[in-house]
Amino acid sequence: MSEHSNDPASSAGAGQREGTMSESAAEARGPGRLADETILAVGCGSPDGKTNNGLAAARAFLTEGARVCIVDREPGALEAARAVLLEETPEAETRLRTHVADVADETQLKEAADICAEAFGALTVLHYNVGIVVNGGVEELDVAGFRRALDINLTGAFAAMKHAVPHMRAAGRGSIIAVSSAGGLRWMGYDYPAYAASKAGLIELTNSVGMRYAREGIRANSIAPGLIETPLIHTSIVGHHGDAEEMLAARHAASPTGRMGAPEDVARAAVFLASPESAYVNATVLPVDGGLVHSSAAAR
Numbered sequence: 526m527s528e529h530s531n532d533p534a535s536s537a538g539a540g541q542r543e544g545t546m547s548e549s550a551a552e553a554r555g556p557g558r559l560a561d562e563t564i565l566a567v568g569c570g571s572p573d574g575k576t577n578n579g580l581a582a583a584r585a586f587l588t589e590g591a592r593v594c595i596v597d598r599e600p601g602a603l604e605a606a607r608a609v610l611l612e613e614t615p616e617a618e619t620r621l622r623t624h625v626a627d628v629a630d631e632t633q634l635k636e637a638a639d640i641c642a643e644a645f646g647a648l649t650v651l652h653y654n655v656g657i658v659v660n661g662g663v664e665e666l667d668v669a670g671f672r673r674a675l676d677i678n679l680t681g682a683f684a685a686m687k688h689a690v691p692h693m694r695a696a697g698r699g700s701i702i703a704v705s706s707a708g709g710l711r712w713m714g715y716d717y718p719a720y721a722a723s724k725a726g727l728i729e730l731t732n733s734v735g736m737r738y739a740r741e742g743i744r745a746n747s748i749a750p751g752l753i754e755t756p757l758i759h760t761s762i763v764g765h766h767g768d769a770e771e772m773l774a775a776r777h778a779a780s781p782t783g784r785m786g787a788p789e790d791v792a793r794a795a796v797f798l799a800s801p802e803s804a805y806v807n808a809t810v811l812p813v814d815g816g817l818v819h820s821s822a823a824a825r
């Protein structure tokens with residue numbers, strides 16, 4: 526698989542783990558809550574350079590001082606994300622890598638994890654953001670479509686965890702963050718049982734891994750975004766509504782806060798779960814939904 530590599534030997538990774546990063550360098554890049562972290566950010570390309578959940582997460586990770594290896598199936602999405610990130614934060618060039626891999630191919634995922642760990646000297650965080658919306662109710666959707674949702678949203682996450690965990694064990698710690706969905710917890714009004722089932726499975730997969738490795742300092746948690754305003758909804762969700770305008774109005778109105786969430790809302794939760802600030806948070810799911818999963822139709 527192709528990759529874009531920056532100079533690993535000169536990256537902040539090795540020196541920083543040994544505590545040699547200068548104070549001025551740390552100051553120059555801000556608070557650096559993730560300065561000790563190396564993050565494999567899977568599905569964090571941006572097909573058109575617009576801010577989706579993946580780009581927002583990668584941006585937040587870099588801003589907080591992490592070394593980040595972005596993985597995506599689409600080379601164009603990787604290049605677009607890389608261009609945006611480095612235009613915003615040129616100083617992050619040595620802390621950013623991209624790697625093309627399809628999560629349906631375990632070998633490619635293993636390669637991505639191994640290359641990230643080798644290049645930066647460690648792998649301490651896995652952020653699994655890949656998610657495809659497979660629409661269609663139980664009568665309309667064929668079994669192949671159902672399997673595809675499970676393959677990409679759930680089995681891909683399993684494979685990513687499988688190949689990231691050994692690196693975390695080598696580092697003596699780690700945090701796994703799975704981007705699930707409020708749709709994995711509740712009926713969202715959309716008839717997409719394959720997506721819902723895959724996201725529900727992702728939550729318990731993540732909890733199981735968090736429990737298994739808790740004593741080794743490896744935590745695993747899910748984020749359940751609610752109704753988020755990303756480019757994806759204009760292709761995958763709009764069909765559930767009359768048109769884009771109606772979709773946006775309905776999604777804003779459905780939120781207890783009166784607005785859809787932004788990718789940055791989800792990214793801030795990911796930073797928290799990646800950072801030592803969440804050291805005692807394990808095997809749970811964090812809704813980022815403005816209260817949506819707790820709301821009741823009776824309350825509207």
Ligand SMILES: NC(=O)c1ccc[n+]([C@@H]2O[C@H](COP(=O)([O-])OP(=O)(O)OC[C@H]3O[C@@H](n4cnc5c(N)ncnc54)[C@H](O)[C@@H]3O)[C@@H](O)[C@H]2O)c1
Nearest residue numbers: 568570577578597598627628654655656706750753755757
């Ligand atoms: N937008 C929302 O309202 C919302 C709500 C809840 C959960 N989510 C979840 O947030 C995550 C990101 O959503 P988004 O709206 O930013 O979507 P997006 O489609 O913009 O981003 C997903 C990225 O994953 C990549 N990808 C897809 N299939 C892949 C594969 N097989 N291998 C590697 N990469 C692959 C895509 O190229 C894309 O860059 C998804 O898991 C989604 O389910 C979104």
